[in-house]
Amino acid sequence: MSDDGAKGNGEDEQRPRRPETAAGRRARRRAAGDEAKQPAAVGASKAGRGSSASKPAKGKGSGTAATKRDDEEKRSIFARIARFLREVVAELRKVIWPTRKQMVTYTAVVLAFVAFMVALVWVLDWVFAKAVFGLFG
Structure with missing residues (x-):
């Protein structure tokens, strides 16, 4: 099956190309992140301006760094490795x-630079x- 049949349905014209x-x-x-965050931000702004009920609790409540550290120490080594x-x-x-084209270009540049440096050092x-042999002969 060729790619031309898939492109003929008009979906590619509507979908943006990959940058x-x-x-x-x-x-x-x-842009995708802003679209995902926007409904939550709109809902939070309408929920009541200045009310402390909508704000998360700060301070010595649950979820502090010390509690997380204690929980981490209690886990087995295998659980920590799996999480890592x-x-x-x-x-x-x-x-x-x-992309493949970029990788080929980068590889060619690196190989050319390495060949130049090897020739320069040689x-x-x-x-x-020659200078040392001529001087101390």
């Missing part, structure tokens, strides 16, 4: 991965070896 730059992806993510791995996976999902080593 090609990191700045475009950040802007898209910010879940957090690693969550962070990796936030990474903006380069030339300097050869020059200094």
